[in-house]
Amino acid sequence: MIDAHDVRRIALSLPETLxxxxxxxxxxxxAGKMFITVPDDQSSVAVRCxxxxxxxxxxxxxxxxxxxxxxxxSAWVRVRLGALExxxxxxxxxxxxxxxxxPERLKDALxxxxxxx
Numbered sequence: 564m565i566d567a568h569d570v571r572r573i574a575l576s577l578p579e580t581l582x583x584x585x586x587x588x589x590x591x592x593x594a595g596k597m598f599i600t601v602p603d604d605q606s607s608v609a610v611r612c613x614x615x616x617x618x619x620x621x622x623x624x625x626x627x628x629x630x631x632x633x634x635x636x637s638a639w640v641r642v643r644l645g646a647l648e649x650x651x652x653x654x655x656x657x658x659x660x661x662x663x664x665x666p667e668r669l670k671d672a673l674x675x676x677x678x679x680x
Contacts, residue, residue, distance in 0.1 A: 565644045565653055567605040573654050574599055577661045578669050596664035599657060605644075610660035612640040 567589070574580055574591040581592050591599040600609040607629075612620065617640045620628040627646040630639075647653050662670055 565647050565650065567601050567608075567644075569650060569653060570599065570601060570608055570644070570657070573650070573657050574661075577658065578665070580661065593661055593665045593669065598660040598664035602641075607641045607643050609634070609639045609641050610656055611638060611663040612660070613663075614638055 571582065571589065571591075575582065577593065579593050583590055583592055585597070585600075588603060589601045590597050598611050602609065617628070617630065617638075620640060621630060624646075627643055629641050629643070631641065634641075642656055644653070647656075
């Protein structure tokens, strides 16, 4: 089963990513911009996601994607780790979030995710 250790391993493999604790939880940042948080229970992660895409993701796959009410105005979505199909899907989601936060000079360092997340 995919867990927070997998998230940490993949996140830290991305160029110029650092882990920093904030709000008593691990967060991952590139060039100072946060792109992943791992909430307390570690059963899900929050990743960057444009609001217009978030609505579609949640509607299409509510077992995987959700949003707590307090994050409705943000450009983030939660991902249930236990609902993912494997590490490739997790990596695609994390890379997509990283690309949204990374400076232009780093974006060519990784290919775009295949899954469309």
